[in-house]
Amino acid sequence: MSKSELKILCPNGHLGFAPSKEGSFALGKEQHPDYYCCDSGSDDIGPVPLGEDACASPYAWQVHDLEMMLLAAREQNAPMIIGSAGDTGSNSRVDMYVDIIKNLAQKHNLKPFKLAYFYSELPQAALEAKMDAGVEIKGLDNRPALTKEELDATSRIVAVAGVHPFIEALKQGADVIIGGRCSDCAVFAAPAIFEGFPPDLSYYLGKVLECASFCAEPYGAKESVLGAITQEDVKVTAMHPDQRCSIASVAGHAMYERSNPYYEYVAGGLLDMTNCSYEQFDEKTCRITGPVFKPREDPYLVKLEGSGKVGEMRVGIAGVRDPYSIKNIDKVLAWAREQVAEQMKGVDYELHFIVYGKNGVMGDMEPQKEITSHELCVVIKGVAPTAEQAELVATMGTRGIFYARLPEVKGTAGTAAYTVDEVLTARAAHRWTMNHVVPVKDPMELFELHFDQAGK
Structure with missing residues (x-):
């Protein structure tokens, strides 16, 4: 020194x-x-x-x-x-x-x-060889040990x-x-x-x-x-x-x-x-x-991070200002989900609603006793195997908010809910497939x- x-x-x-x-x-x-x-x-x-x-x-x-x-x-x-x-x-x-x-x-x-x-970067074959030799690749944060199925679902792996x-x-x-x-x-x-x-x-x-x-x-x-x-x-x-x-x-x-x-x-x-x-x-x-x-x-243990593709993704944005729709936003989103499910039968898709503005904070679909915000922003994410399917999911999810049918409403309540009329292209959706450690x-x-x- x-x-x-x-x-x-x-x-x-x-x-x-x-x-x-x-x-x-x-x-x-x-x-x-x-x-x-x-x-x-x-x-x-x-x-x-x-x-x-x-x-x-x-x-x-x-x-x-x-x-x-x-x-x-x-x-x-x-x-x-x-x-x-x-x-x-x-x-x-x-x-x-x-x-x-x-x-x-x-x-x-x-x-x-x-x-x-x-x-x-680490090739899948290197981990597969270790697993075949009986090496357990343990999961972190309560994840189970790595399986061949999760390894196969992984697009890319980096060692830390x-x-x-x-x-x-x-x-x-x-x-x-x-x-x-x-x-x-x-x-x-x-x-x-x-x-x-x-x-x-x-x-x-x-x-x-x-x-x-x-x-x-x-x-x-x-x-x-x-x-x-x-x-x-x-x-x-x-x-x-x-x-x-x-x-x-x-x-x-x-x-x-x-x-x-x-x-x-x-x-x-x-x-x-x-x-x-x-x-x-x-x-x-x-x-x-x-x-x-x-x-x-x-x-000595080395951490592994792995990512795998879930599907293509499209994103919609909806703004809701009608007081009654805001009060019943959970029912509105549930109705929109039903419309997507009806249209996408037989397709392995995901639909996510992210609500901004529930009493000034970001929320999800968890019910709240009272929402005092005057306007909500809902981000709609549609994930599906193909881009066309993802666009259908996101579009129907977005427009479903506009056309939601609340049983207590007589007339056109949807005119107070403003939405974009097309969805946005986003990067494909991925998930963490690997948060594990491997002995070396x-x-x-x-x-x-x-x-x-x-x-x-």
Whole structure:
């Protein structure tokens, strides 16, 4: 270990999901961080992008963030690390990011640098072979173990890497690393562990940096934060002039999203934050001590994410302003369901109504005693094997709201319910088929590491 302190700048909690703010990034660059790191993926976006092997974020926004980071990193000769490329970390998204980096290097006449990248996509045959050999692929979050039927229903699978591919790339002198699907915190923990800092603090550093300015207050997304690690502590500082990393904002971020707020499962083990201590180091900086990383004993488990296509989807939108229809919206939707069922006999379809505005909040078809909103917006989703069938489901579901027959109504009540007269094309519907873990003998077993050169 040569450094007593390591500084990492993170500009965005999800690279490209919305453009990173250049002002706070420039302030972070002035701190001369040792690494520029950012996570670019999430399963929060749902199973569709993975199933369709597509991005959830606009290409131009991803190029913007990569360009901003690459130019700063190469100017200061600091490594740059990206994880879960292109929202999903599939092989094609990794290739896309590698091409972007190469093109940017040419565009800006950058000196040659070593580019590393790894793949996370997993063929079905690899899991089938493990299952045939008697390996149980256990489900997470109360899912049953993986079956051949669910495997067959899966369109695409990615394995979630830990710190190991990043550390191996750094060992081999990589200047820029583009990662496939990986644990969010691994992007930041890996360089800290590689540089000789304790895993306990390194994984916490990853946890606090992974969402960038979400750990700061007041709320402001897509702003840069600077994390610093020593042998004794982690410090995190907000770069935006009007934000600060307070005890409340940092501790709150560390404990969100989990039934047990003191534990975070990360690739390779468990981050125990029970005994974390938070103190206000200065006006904009919070200091953290006390996290404990508990590595998992053999076997090493790798998380798997799989997506499978359900069917084609079309979407309708209906606005309801008639007070009586609003009061009886559950009956209106039930009538619309009956009309779709009558028209779609023998077809394996799905019809979903999402109601916005039930007393100011989003609701579903759960009955409410009284609805006081003056207007409802109903989003209708029709899913079926073919596009034509999905359009029929969505169209009938939408117009069924307009033509609903309420037994107490005499005359035309529907004239007060306004609807669009055509449905909208949407991406195909997918579902998560796989949220499982597979045992491996080597943490690198499922991840292919490659090297290339970029620049002139």
